Ligand code: TXA
């Protein structure tokens with residue numbers, strides 16, 4: 001049985017947080033909101049508890065987890081922080097960023113999938129912070145979706161995926177960032193972003209000019225082109241419907257989407273369109289996902305799940321904003337589409 005509790009962000013129920021903290025400390029599973037997406041937490045120092053995360057999600061065991069703590073000072077319990085970690089965390093933590101550092105032996109292999117590095121994040125969401133503090137232990141937590149599904153950013157989505165699979169679900173409303181944290185590897189000779197997120201390369205370059213982006217992030221993984229982040233090689237974020245992403249000038253894209261709607265509807269398929277603004281699409285469902293990359297990120301996963309609820313066969317997507325943050329949105333969108341991208345004419349953003 002899963003206990004589901006709705007919490008107020010401004011005045012969370014202390015007793016419920018204490019109960020959730022106790023569950024974590026003793027080896028149980030608790031789902032909780034963060035500013036990026038909902039997380040599925042377990043005591044990071046208990047091997048069996050961590051193993052049960054993989055079971056609840058149906059997650060491949062070679063995909064390592066992020067360890068969540070509340071302050072920078074706690075890092076050196078289990079990892080070796082360096083100068084870059086200090087710079088990044090001083091500037092962006094608490095917040096939507098994860099740093100990869102060399103690990104100490106205390107961290108179970110289950111957390112890191114046998115790697116000699118560990119991912120660490122200091123979240124900003126008040127409920128996440130209160131829960132980790134109540135647990136009194138570092139909390140290993142992947143996104144709280146069933147493996148392969150879009151990460152949950154809304155209460156109803158996390159309940160849909162996790163009810164019956166965990167001990168407790170803390171609900172705290174919608175996640176404001178909407179895509180998972182930026183993951184930056186600081187364990188090698190130069191900092192490299194393995195997963196783009198709300199904190200962008202140009203923001204990071206302002207404090208660490210030599211930082212780079214893993215060049216595989218917008219490309220289909222192949223034998224010769226493997227992303228450095230283990231989790232990035234899996235098909236991810238995928239709704240049941242087939243997603244098709246269009247790239248190109250918006251007016252040309254809109255014309256192509258209209259043509260394709262007619263084509264798929266002639267085959268008796270249900271077609272949804274994800275767009276900046278509805279330019280007269282005659283299809284089965286239209287979702288406007290926002291006019292800036294921030295809004296696109298915030299609504300992307302919720303929109304993909306909504307199209308599934310509505311029973312769409314195809315989801316046709318207008319291009320994400322042409323910006324730094326747009327790269328992070330594209331990365332998720334391309335994966336959702338299994339890299340099914342239709343390029344139309346020239347692109348002008
Ligand atoms: O925003 C987030 O990061 C959310 C919330 C809950 O904090 N968590 C999240 O976790 O997205 P997950 O497990 O869905 O994604 C973690 C990513 C995976 O792609 C994984 O491969 C990568 O981080 N990762 C974890 N440890 C790593 C390591 N030692 N080296 C390289 N990549 C690592």
Ligand code: MG
Nearest residue numbers: 142143151180
């Ligand atoms: Mg995930």
